[in-house]
Amino acid sequence: MGLAIGILGLGYVGTTTAACLLKDGHRVVGVDVNPEKVAAIGEGRSPVVEPGVAELLAAGAREGRLSSTADIGPHLDRLDMVLICVGTPSRADGKLEMTHLLEVTRQLGRGLRERAPTGKPLLLVYRSTMPPGTMERLVLPTLAKLVGEGPGRRYEVAFNPEFLRESTAVEDYYAPPKIVIGEREKGITRRLLGIYDGIEAPLFEVPFAVAEMVKFVDNSFHALKVAFGNEIGRICASRDIDPQAVADIFLADTKLNISPVYLRPGGPFGGSCLPKDLSAMLALARESGLAVPVLAGAKESNGLHLAWIAQRIRELAPPPGPVLLLGLSFKSGTDDLRNSPLLDLASLLLDTGYRLDVYDPDLDPDRLVGVNFAVALEHQEILLAHLRQDLERAADGARLAVLGKPIPGVRERLPAGLPVFDITRLRHGDG
Ligand SMILES: NC(=O)c1ccc[n+]([C@@H]2O[C@H](COP(=O)([O-])OP(=O)(O)OC[C@H]3O[C@@H](n4cnc5c(N)ncnc54)[C@H](O)[C@@H]3O)[C@@H](O)[C@H]2O)c1
Numbered sequence: 222m223g224l225a226i227g228i229l230g231l232g233y234v235g236t237t238t239a240a241c242l243l244k245d246g247h248r249v250v251g252v253d254v255n256p257e258k259v260a261a262i263g264e265g266r267s268p269v270v271e272p273g274v275a276e277l278l279a280a281g282a283r284e285g286r287l288s289s290t291a292d293i294g295p296h297l298d299r300l301d302m303v304l305i306c307v308g309t310p311s312r313a314d315g316k317l318e319m320t321h322l323l324e325v326t327r328q329l330g331r332g333l334r335e336r337a338p339t340g341k342p343l344l345l346v347y348r349s350t351m352p353p354g355t356m357e358r359l360v361l362p363t364l365a366k367l368v369g370e371g372p373g374r375r376y377e378v379a380f381n382p383e384f385l386r387e388s389t390a391v392e393d394y395y396a397p398p399k400i401v402i403g404e405r406e407k408g409i410t411r412r413l414l415g416i417y418d419g420i421e422a423p424l425f426e427v428p429f430a431v432a433e434m435v436k437f438v439d440n441s442f443h444a445l446k447v448a449f450g451n452e453i454g455r456i457c458a459s460r461d462i463d464p465q466a467v468a469d470i471f472l473a474d475t476k477l478n479i480s481p482v483y484l485r486p487g488g489p490f491g492g493s494c495l496p497k498d499l500s501a502m503l504a505l506a507r508e509s510g511l512a513v514p515v516l517a518g519a520k521e522s523n524g525l526h527l528a529w530i531a532q533r534i535r536e537l538a539p540p541p542g543p544v545l546l547l548g549l550s551f552k553s554g555t556d557d558l559r560n561s562p563l564l565d566l567a568s569l570l571l572d573t574g575y576r577l578d579v580y581d582p583d584l585d586p587d588r589l590v591g592v593n594f595a596v597a598l599e600h601q602e603i604l605l606a607h608l609r610q611d612l613e614r615a616a617d618g619a620r621l622a623v624l625g626k627p628i629p630g631v632r633e634r635l636p637a638g639l640p641v642f643d644i645t646r647l648r649h650g651d652g
Contacts, residue, residue: 223247223286224415227293227303229325231258233269234348234383235306237390240267240274242416243281250296251289262289273391294332302344302416303329306383309349319359322349326360330367333376342377344410350436356380356403356429372405379403379410380429382436401425403432445515452513456502459509486647488625489526491562492551496520527562530644531569537642538621543576545616545639548625549584549608556584558596563625567603578615579607582628 223246228235231253239249239262251262258268265282267275281287290296293303307321329345336343347360361378365371372378380403385393400422404410407426425432450468457464471478483490490496499520506513538544551561558564570577586604589597597604609615616622616635624631624643632641 224301225250225299226416227252227296227300229253229293229303229305229329230307230321230349231255231262231268231289232306232308233271233387233390234385235304236262236267236269236278237271237274237385237394238304238306238348238383239287240277240281241391241394243286244277245416245418246286247416248286249281249288250293250300251287252291252293253289254291256291259289259291262287271387271390277391293328294335297329297332297336297343298339300343301341302346305329305345305347305349307349309351317350317352319351319355322347322351322355323359323363326363327367329376330364333364333368336375338375342373342375345376345378346410347378347380348383350382350440351380351433352437353430353433355433377409378405380432381410382432384436384439395420397422399423399425401427401432401435403427403429405429448515452506452511452515455511456506456509456513459511460505488530488644489523489562491560491565493557493559496523496560523562527565527569531566531573534570534621534623534642535573537640540570540574541576542570542621543578543619544570545619545622546570546577546579546625547581547622547628547631549579549581549603550626553626553628554583556589556593558584558589558593558600564596564600564603566623566625567607568600571603571607577603577607578609578619579603580609580612580615580628580631582631584608 223242225248226242227250228239228242229252231239231251235251235253239251242249251259253259253262253268255268261268262278265279265287267278278287297303305322305325307325309317309319309322312318333343345364347356356378361372364376364378368375382401382403384397384399397420400417400420402410402425404426410426425435427435453467453471454464457467474480476482499516503513503517503520506516534544546563546567549561549563549567550556550558551563567577567579584604586597586608612631612634616639619639622635622639622641624641624645627645635641
């Protein structure tokens with residue numbers, strides 16, 4: 222026996238979800254403010270064009286498991302779960318329009334107050350895309366006020382973002398890249414998984430705001446990928462280089478390109494290659510008379526990130542500190558100082574009046590040669606006056622340690638109680 226599920230909002234997401242839930246044997250009540258959509262679903266017709274959906278709805282309707290209404294209130298007594306799929310379109314200022322979401326939340330709150338006790342909380346699953354903080358600051362307080370009590374006894378609340386793409390929505394429903402559940406307490410919504418039985422995907426049970434943010438991050442990244450791919454395409458095309466041949470090789474590299482490498486929030490990029498070759502690529506675009514704001518933005522963003530780190534250090538330990546900087550070369554296992562963001566950070570801290578000690582086990586100033594030696598000469602004050610061989614002595618008296626790159630075993634050797642700002646892995650509360 223399947224579940225009885227109400228779906229609020231019969232757009233692309235709501236209708237596809239209804240179709241797939243019917244296929245899986247559940248009973249569905251579709252709800253919308255648009256009478257044409259209510260009528261269509263009532264007749265087992267799809268209000269949207271989406272491959273496979275019409276057939277699934279028609280089959281569910283034939284078996285008497287699909288109905289529709291403009292008012293969910295009277296149905297709440299018989300439902301196990303409500304999925305909220307109303308639209309959250311863009312406003313002129315770029316923010317999302319939350320009025321539909323607020324309106325259905327109010328309806329649910331009022332309906333829940335009247336709902337006969339069933340011994341089980343009604344599960345309200347929000348699937349509409351919403352900005353981080355909406356569940357905690359808008360949805361939960363609205364429900365608590367109207368129901369007269371918080372979640373737990375009469376209702377439970379989850380945020381379960383949808384990752385389907387129009388035109389392959391049914392396929393995506395059964396093979397999602399992941400299942401993300403934002404909830405009050407880890408695992409509390411596990412009952413929701415009943416609707417995902419047979420679907421294999423990594424499951425993440427996380428606080429509301431993390432789940433809300435994931436959806437924005439995913440779509441921002443997808444947009445960034447398209448814009449990046451197109452900028453590369455424009456530069457290639459302007460030089461009579463086959464953009465698809467370049468893309469084929471770029472995409473075939475799943476070690477460095479299409480991979481988690483270079484994506485985790487951490488320190489700025491630097492070293493002898495990335496800044497130099499990005500600048501060279503920007504020069505190619507300039508020569509061809511092309512604007513490539515995504516690529517140019519990467520350079521600008523990197524500078525802003527270093528400034529943000531310096532600002533954060535000022536907040537954690539105002540000048541004169543002292544601050545202990547752990548790491549100076551651009552990454553672990555190398556003494557390469559060329560374009561090292563940590564060298565820039567050290568200069569910035571000294572310029573802002575910090576007392577600074579630097580520890581970097583990868584660096585032996587006596588062994589620097591070539592261009593690396595020239596860079597060292599340019600920054601000789603840091604190397605001569607601030608670089609320490611003895612970590613324990615350098616840490617003595619420091620107010621803050623800044624971990625600029627992973628250094629094995631270094632944390633264990635720091636004095637207990639010395640705060641560490643780890644810029645290699647930005648964390649909650651770092652901002
Ligand atoms: N379309 C997609 O591919 C997609 C994918 C993932 C997530 N999302 C998100 O899912 C949500 C829904 O997207 P969509 O494309 O299905 O939107 P849509 O605009 O196609 O459908 C939204 C439906 O909600 C209905 N509605 C509005 N107020 C209502 C109310 N008070 N009561 C009942 N129904 C109401 C509208 O009449 C409409 O039919 C959005 O937040 C969207 O960002 C969309």
